[in-house]
Amino acid sequence: MAETSEAQASASAPGGDGSEDDKRDERMLECNICLDTARDAVVSMCGHLFCWPCLHQWLETRPSRQVCPVCKAAISRDKVIPLYGRGNTKQEDPRNKVPPRPAGQRSEPESAGGFPGFGFGEGFHMSFGIGAFPFGVFTSTFNFGDPRPSPAPRGTAQYDEEQFLSKIFLWVAILFVLWLIFA
Amino acid sequence: MANIAAKRIKREFKEVMKSEEVADGTLKLELVNNSWTELKGQIAGPSETPYEGGKFILEIKVPETYPFNPPKIRFLTRIWHPNVSSVTGAICLDILKDQWAAALTLRTVLLSIQALLSAAEPNDPQDAVVAKQYRENIELFHLTAQHWTNVYAGGPNVILDFVQKVQMLTDMGVDENQARVALSTFDWELERATEQLFS
Numbered sequence: 196m197a198e199t200s201e202a203q204a205s206a207s208a209p210g211g212d213g214s215e216d217d218k219r220d221e222r223m224l225e226c227n228i229c230l231d232t233a234r235d236a237v238v239s240m241c242g243h244l245f246c247w248p249c250l251h252q253w254l255e256t257r258p259s260r261q262v263c264p265v266c267k268a269a270i271s272r273d274k275v276i277p278l279y280g281r282g283n284t285k286q287e288d289p290r291n292k293v294p295p296r297p298a299g300q301r302s303e304p305e306s307a308g309g310f311p312g313f314g315f316g317e318g319f320h321m322s323f324g325i326g327a328f329p330f331g332v333f334t335s336t337f338n339f340g341d342p343r344p345s346p347a348p349r350g351t352a353q354y355d356e357e358q359f360l361s362k363i364f365l366w367v368a369i370l371f372v373l374w375l376i377f378a
Numbered sequence: 379m380a381n382i383a384a385k386r387i388k389r390e391f392k393e394v395m396k397s398e399e400v401a402d403g404t405l406k407l408e409l410v411n412n413s414w415t416e417l418k419g420q421i422a423g424p425s426e427t428p429y430e431g432g433k434f435i436l437e438i439k440v441p442e443t444y445p446f447n448p449p450k451i452r453f454l455t456r457i458w459h460p461n462v463s464s465v466t467g468a469i470c471l472d473i474l475k476d477q478w479a480a481a482l483t484l485r486t487v488l489l490s491i492q493a494l495l496s497a498a499e500p501n502d503p504q505d506a507v508v509a510k511q512y513r514e515n516i517e518l519f520h521l522t523a524q525h526w527t528n529v530y531a532g533g534p535n536v537i538l539d540f541v542q543k544v545q546m547l548t549d550m551g552v553d554e555n556q557a558r559v560a561l562s563t564f565d566w567e568l569e570r571a572t573e574q575l576f577s
Contacts, residue, residue, distance in 0.1 A: 263479075308427070
């Protein structure tokens with residue numbers, strides 16, 4: 196414990212030797228618009244740092260030409276990433292005037308495929324249709340076991356699709372025969 | 379918001395003062411008033427151009443919405459250049475208009491204007507007369523620009539022929555600047571310039 200607090204103290208106090216380096220470090224964290232240390236920092240996809248209030252005002256100033264103020268790459272409010280440092284102890288909220296900084300995007304780690312289940316679950320799909328009697332049968336029947344929401348993993352997609360198509364053709368044939376008989 | 383503008387100009391001013399361009403004399407910057415809304419810049423004419431050896435003074439007006447909108451800059455020193463008005467000093471430079479970016483600073487803008495002096499864009503002119511001369515008679519353009527640099531910006535190259543022609547017209551009671559503009563416009567043909575001045 197004593198060690199860490201000592202390390203922190205030496206890091207926060209700019210020493211005589213390291214002051215040049217410290218200055219450079221500070222400038223690295225300056226907002227590219229107000230040239231002050233970035234507050235509510237966000238970083239663009241092209242890697243440039245801004246205060247969110249500054250960047251927001253820049254985007255508001257030219258809504259038709261939203262480019263990075265540094266490199267003129269395309270930029271938008273959805274494509275900046277907020278930077279959260281540690282120990283943000285400021286009580287005042289400078290974001291009263293501007294909309295809150297966009298939230299960070301957390302994407303879930305991709306699952307490794309796995310057992311697809313019994314055809315229900317994620318693959319289950321239902322729909323309703325309204326129509327005159329014989330056609331009403333079509334609408335409800337055609338959606339039977341519709342596989343659209345579940346892309347088949349591990350290269351069996353082709354196979355599934357063929358199975359599904361042959362099932363459909365079978366149903367159409369049966370219905371057509373029934374319709375011929377009853378109509 | 380004006381607060382941001384003043385704060386940023388202060389920072390930029392300090393930065394310019396510490397820059398190597400100020401140290402070697404390519405750039406100068408001074409305050410005109412204490413509210414940080416107006417400054418005067420100076421750029422040295424780039425070498426191997428007709429502007430070499432000249433010092434060009436620029437008026438810099440900082441809008442309240444700076445740095446979200448560009449500073450308004452024009453030449454106070456008269457200059458013969460396709461992208462600068464020979465009358466008003468207005469500059470045609472994309473970064474001072476629609477290509478402005480908030481991360482540009484007074485230093486980078488002044489350097490861009492200096493670069494414009496070495497690389498004119500005659501196809502996007504501010505002064506059509508100058509641009510026409512640039513396209514049709516580049517040698518005469520160079521001489522004219524040199525002459526203007528000598529007269530207005532303290533450049534070293536005296537073009538004796540041009541000085542004499544201006545002198546002739548001023549002897550006839552024409553204002554010196556007007557005479558120079560007329561002569562420059564008509565490719566230093568004394569008759570056509572006189573005709574235009576007295577018509």
